Amino acid sequence: MKGKFYGLGVGPGDPELLTIKAHRILREVDIVCVPISKMEQESLALSIVKPYLQEDKLVMELHMPMTQDETTLEASWSGAAEQILPYLQEGKQVAFLTLGDPSLFSTYTYLLTRIKKLDPEIVVETVPGITSLAAAAARINLPLAEGEERLTIVPALRDVDELTGILAESSNVVLMKVSRQFPEIVRILEQEGRLEDAVMVTRCGQPRERIIGDLRQVAGEKIDYMSLIIIKKGVVR
Amino acid sequence: MKGKFYGLGVGPGDPELLTIKAHRILREVDIVCVPISKMEQESLALSIVKPYLQEDKLVMELHMPMTQDETTLEASWSGAAEQILPYLQEGKQVAFLTLGDPSLFSTYTYLLTRIKKLDPEIVVETVPGITSLAAAAARINLPLAEGEERLTIVPALRDVDELTGILAESSNVVLMKVSRQFPEIVRILEQEGRLEDAVMVTRCGQPRERIIGDLRQVAGEKIDYMSLIIIKKGVVR
Numbered sequence: 470m471k472g473k474f475y476g477l478g479v480g481p482g483d484p485e486l487l488t489i490k491a492h493r494i495l496r497e498v499d500i501v502c503v504p505i506s507k508m509e510q511e512s513l514a515l516s517i518v519k520p521y522l523q524e525d526k527l528v529m530e531l532h533m534p535m536t537q538d539e540t541t542l543e544a545s546w547s548g549a550a551e552q553i554l555p556y557l558q559e560g561k562q563v564a565f566l567t568l569g570d571p572s573l574f575s576t577y578t579y580l581l582t583r584i585k586k587l588d589p590e591i592v593v594e595t596v597p598g599i600t601s602l603a604a605a606a607a608r609i610n611l612p613l614a615e616g617e618e619r620l621t622i623v624p625a626l627r628d629v630d631e632l633t634g635i636l637a638e639s640s641n642v643v644l645m646k647v648s649r650q651f652p653e654i655v656r657i658l659e660q661e662g663r664l665e666d667a668v669m670v671t672r673c674g675q676p677r678e679r680i681i682g683d684l685r686q687v688a689g690e691k692i693d694y695m696s697l698i699i700i701k702k703g704v705v706r
Numbered sequence: 707m708k709g710k711f712y713g714l715g716v717g718p719g720d721p722e723l724l725t726i727k728a729h730r731i732l733r734e735v736d737i738v739c740v741p742i743s744k745m746e747q748e749s750l751a752l753s754i755v756k757p758y759l760q761e762d763k764l765v766m767e768l769h770m771p772m773t774q775d776e777t778t779l780e781a782s783w784s785g786a787a788e789q790i791l792p793y794l795q796e797g798k799q800v801a802f803l804t805l806g807d808p809s810l811f812s813t814y815t816y817l818l819t820r821i822k823k824l825d826p827e828i829v830v831e832t833v834p835g836i837t838s839l840a841a842a843a844a845r846i847n848l849p850l851a852e853g854e855e856r857l858t859i860v861p862a863l864r865d866v867d868e869l870t871g872i873l874a875e876s877s878n879v880v881l882m883k884v885s886r887q888f889p890e891i892v893r894i895l896e897q898e899g900r901l902e903d904a905v906m907v908t909r910c911g912q913p914r915e916r917i918i919g920d921l922r923q924v925a926g927e928k929i930d931y932m933s934l935i936i937i938k939k940g941v942v943r
Binding site for chain 2: 476478480483484485486487488489490492493570571572573574575578581593594595596597598599600603604606607608610611612613614615616617618619620621622623624625627638639
């Protein structure tokens with residue numbers, strides 16, 4: 470019998486935010502896979518689950534370049550799928566760790582697609598995880614959306630000027646990966662009179678966590694890659 | 707010393723989708739509070755955590771009418787806050803259970819605001835939970851949004867014709883609470899050529915779970931209240 474492939478959401482940083490299910494599966498599987506880039510010393514997803522792993526658990530690192538180049542990405546995902554597949558075919562249970570939730574902006578999807586393509590018989594189970602946005606909102610006791618309000622989640626702005634339209638359409642917005650365009654985002658929020666509605670959370674639940682209520686205070690700083698901004702109409706702080 | 711007030715997300719239905727943190731706090735608190743409406747026999751949130759509760763745990767039911775009337779709602783939330791407050795003030799730890807995640811469309815926010823208003827010294831901690839949308843997407847191994855795609859979460863449509871505009875703005879949409887307007891939603895999805903991109907998940911992780919890939923098949927049925935539709939461009943099923 471072939472092994473099962475699990476996509477496990479491990480949450481944004483705090484090991485206690487793993488689900489009971491993800492914890493159980495982590496203990497049961499034969500192999501734990503983590504994507505790792507050259508920029509990282511160690512996988513953050515792996516460090517989150519470290520307290521729970523048996524000492525003799527087999528950990529497989531999948532090297533993933535941090536690039537936008539589609540050919541390179543395609544090659545690394547196909548390579549990773551080919552690296553994992555033999556273990557599944559010989560009946561091993563394999564879990565792939567993903568920060569946050571596997572259904573939201575995760576590279577897990579790419580790997581899943583390639584494994585299913587190579588061997589459609591492999592059974593897959595996705596285990597949801599706590600997203601960085603849910604953890605950030607909880608950290609500051611702030612609702613992301615109430616009642617019949619809509620919520621728009623924006624993983625990245627191609628053109629920062631899109632933000633004006635997004636703010637007009639939705640009263641509640643979460644902007645992820647804000648570090649690159651941070652000064653422009655602050656400028657637009659100020660221009661639209663929404664700076665008072667915004668709060669930034671960096672590395673939620675991790676050792677270097679920061680909560681910034683007034684974005685102007687950090688306007689000159691280099692913003693951490695793992696930062697998001699919650700914009701909620703009528704936030705009272 | 708005053709007690710702490712916890713808002714605990716318990717996920718959408720499967721008890722294993724509780725976080726390790728929520729599980730720990732449930733065991734530690736003195737009182738577990740659950741909202742209950744006349745329509746329910748027992749609180750669903752309570753039934754999710756039942757396997758984990760000590761037998762002698764004090765459970766407090768907060769009666770919440772299912773109404774849109776703001777005066778009635780205001781009175782019930784204020785009443786609930788007044789019911790809980792004396793226990794907090796005498797040093798008891800109190801957890802309020804919320805289905806899914808406390809930051810997303812939860813009545814927890816209303817209760818939290820009223821408790822803080824009555825006694826600003828009460829310390830509050832919100833513990834995030836798995837949302838029904840993350841669980842539904844995981845259940846069918848489907849990403850809600852990939853790469854730089856946006857995700858729009860719509861808790862309810864005031865006017866069903868709004869849907870046309872929402873579909874034009876965002877390639878990935880989750881419609882929650884779809885039961886009342888279901889036939890009209892199907893009509894619009896068909897008209898916009900998006901029926902192939904839609905999948906409905908009812909009571910994810912609960913005993914009466916259903917996954918419906920072709921919405922036309924259930925067009926004549928009464929749709930369960932706990933149903934959501936995921937619309938994702940290019941879904942391959």
